[in-house]
Amino acid sequence: DAKTTQPNSMESNEEEPVHLPCNHSTISGTDYIHWYRQLPSQGPEYVIHGLTSNVNNRMASLAIAEDRKSSTLILHRATLRDAAVYYCILESGGSNYKLTFGKGTLLTVNP
Amino acid sequence: GAGVSQSPRYKVAKRGQDVALRCDPISGHVSLFWYQQALGQGPEFLTYFQNEAQLDKSGLPSDRFFAERPEGSVSTLKIQRTQQEDSAVYLCASSLYPGGAGNTIYFGEGSWLTVV
Numbered sequence: 049d050a051k052t053t054q055p056n057s058m059e060s061n062e063e064e065p066v067h068l069p070c071n072h073s074t075i076s077g078t079d080y081i082h083w084y085r086q087l088p089s090q091g092p093e094y095v096i097h098g099l100t101s102n103v104n105n106r107m108a109s110l111a112i113a114e115d116r117k118s119s120t121l122i123l124h125r126a127t128l129r130d131a132a133v134y135y136c137i138l139e140s141g142g143s144n145y146k147l148t149f150g151k152g153t154l155l156t157v158n159p
Numbered sequence: 160g161a162g163v164s165q166s167p168r169y170k171v172a173k174r175g176q177d178v179a180l181r182c183d184p185i186s187g188h189v190s191l192f193w194y195q196q197a198l199g200q201g202p203e204f205l206t207y208f209q210n211e212a213q214l215d216k217s218g219l220p221s222d223r224f225f226a227e228r229p230e231g232s233v234s235t236l237k238i239q240r241t242q243q244e245d246s247a248v249y250l251c252a253s254s255l256y257p258g259g260a261g262n263t264i265y266f267g268e269g270s271w272l273t274v275v
Contacts, residue, residue: 080261089268090268090269091163091250091252091266091267091268091269092202092250092252092266093266094263094264094265097261097263099261133201135201139261141258141261141262142258145190145207145214145215145257145258146192146204146207146215147192147202147204147264148204149194149201149202149203150201151200151201152201
């Protein structure tokens, strides 16, 4: 499976934007980029995913580099409820259909 | 319910005991996954079902672990002769379509297993 690299932790202040980076230099042409987050004592929660173009939804935006070797999850206004571990995951589907989680980025949001 | 449901939420087992963990995926979801998450770690893949067919069981750590989904809906993860290293959260997830390629995967809240 192609690997992703994320910072171990990041801090943000409430109501400020947060940019969570992810490097995936070995991404293949068919790999989708997924972001999930996990709040304490809960299962992972889908945030957003994309293939080539930038994506927006009600939770976040995903900015994908032109060469697709990196991406950034953008939370436009962090809230205390956004404090979680954020996972950047590549998924290729087919017979190898699964999400392979790394260690993720622990996001702390300060009031 | 609208989400993936798992039971029991918490299970304490004596070492050597057999346990069974149940997953009710979202109705109509074709794909079903089991993951194991140790404390402080990211989830680790165990196995994948497409309907009733177990297409990938490469993540099952030993032959003490067995999963089934006989009618393509509810799934059970069974752990025989539990050992302390089996203590973890066991997460079930489901997805509407087979084969991935950008599908959203929905996770349950997990079954917390403690082996004493």
